[in-house]
Amino acid sequence: AILSGLDQAAAVNSRCLRRRLEIAPRVADALFACGQRAADEGDRARAAGCFEAGLELEPANGRWRRSLTSLVPRTGELRTTPADGRTMVWVPTGSCRVGASEGDRLAVPAEFPPSEHAVRGFWIDRDEVSNDDYQRCVAAGACSAPRQSAAYGDPNRGRYPVLGVSWLQAREYAQWAGKRLPTEVEWECAARAGGRERFPWGDRWDPSLANALGVEGGDRWGAEAPVGSFPPNAWGVNDLIGNASEWVQDVYHSNLAGIPRDGRAWEQETGPIAERERVVRGGSHADPGARQRVSRRSSRHPDEPHRTVGFRCAAD
Numbered sequence: 001a002i003l004s005g006l007d008q009a010a011a012v013n014s015r016c017l018r019r020r021l022e023i024a025p026r027v028a029d030a031l032f033a034c035g036q037r038a039a040d041e042g043d044r045a046r047a048a049g050c051f052e053a054g055l056e057l058e059p060a061n062g063r064w065r066r067s068l069t070s071l072v073p074r075t076g077e078l079r080t081t082p083a084d085g086r087t088m089v090w091v092p093t094g095s096c097r098v099g100a101s102e103g104d105r106l107a108v109p110a111e112f113p114p115s116e117h118a119v120r121g122f123w124i125d126r127d128e129v130s131n132d133d134y135q136r137c138v139a140a141g142a143c144s145a146p147r148q149s150a151a152y153g154d155p156n157r158g159r160y161p162v163l164g165v166s167w168l169q170a171r172e173y174a175q176w177a178g179k180r181l182p183t184e185v186e187w188e189c190a191a192r193a194g195g196r197e198r199f200p201w202g203d204r205w206d207p208s209l210a211n212a213l214g215v216e217g218g219d220r221w222g223a224e225a226p227v228g229s230f231p232p233n234a235w236g237v238n239d240l241i242g243n244a245s246e247w248v249q250d251v252y253h254s255n256l257a258g259i260p261r262d263g264r265a266w267e268q269e270t271g272p273i274a275e276r277e278r279v280v281r282g283g284s285h286a287d288p289g290a291r292q293r294v295s296r297r298s299s300r301h302p303d304e305p306h307r308t309v310g311f312r313c314a315a316d
Contacts, residue, residue, distance in 0.1 A: 027057065028058055031051070039070070044071050051068045072093075077090040081177065081178065087127070089123065098259065100198075102114065106293060110298075115256065124313075125312035126237055127161075127239065128246065130158060130160060133173075135152075142176035143169060149163050161224055163224065165310065167247045177313055179313035184281065187246065188295065191241060193235040200240065210242030211224070211230060218230060224284075230243075242292055244310035247280060248280075251266055251269050251276060276301075277300055280299055281298075282296060283296060
């Protein structure tokens with residue numbers, strides 16, 4: 001604001017122009033120090049604001065762009081969120097294919113047509129929200145207890161995914177944690193981890209890599225398993241297929257023809273209120289391998305819990 005005022009005065013008074021030239025370097029140095037201090041404290045948003053202001057002041061000075069680039073997390077970088085103490089993984093900005101491949105005989109009409117999406121980077125929980133995590137929200141008075149969960153009150157199953165929560169309850173938790181539910185596009189991008197195949201690891205089902213129906217391969221659990229019991233995908237995210245199906249933010253539509261191409265949630269509602277459902281993504285421990293595809297999508301009413309459906313959160 002000071003420099004802007006001097007710019008206006010300099011237009012009519014050369015002395016103000018000299019004063020502006022004297023002050024500008026000091027302002028730039030102060031902005032750079034502000035950005036570095038914020039970055040050291042982990043406050044990327046404040047650091048970016050300081051560096052962006054410096055770039056506006058000195059557009060030809062490369063230090064500002066280098067500093068802004070340094071603030072972008074690395075793919076798979078971890079952080080811990082203070083509200084719920086959970087670990088999140090960084091999903092990078094980039095192009096992502098959503099939907100089943102043409103000619104995929106395992107896919108159903110709801111998974112078509114496939115499309116390319118430009119998605120901004122975001123954080124996603126490394127693991128599904130567990131019973132222990134959810135109990136902290138209930139204890140804080142911000143969440144209501146699950147209505148359909150045999151494991152929720154079992155002290156030996158605290159690290160199992162919380163199940164039997166509705167979309168409304170999942171949203172309550174996300175708000176308490178200072179996060180949000182991932183969009184449908186974000187969820188699939190995180191599950192694909194840069195790939196284009198049916199499963200996070202390729203086109204062939206591997207029973208050792210996810211918790212699906214039955215007990216085979218690496219799956220020694222007959223139902224849900226503790227979160228993180230199976231290998232993560234290429235970006236370090238666990239259980240995006242298998243274990244629990246997961247609520248996402250979007251309203252359900254019968255195909256992907258109109259889904260936003262920029263990663264936003266598809267909030268447009270169609271049909272009578274009784275038909276407005278929310279999207280559930282991924283297969284659960286009760287689904288066979290053929291239904292564990294990253295493009296698989298289903299739906300439930302937002303107030304309808306189910307014994308196989310849980311969730312995880314996202315953040316910008």
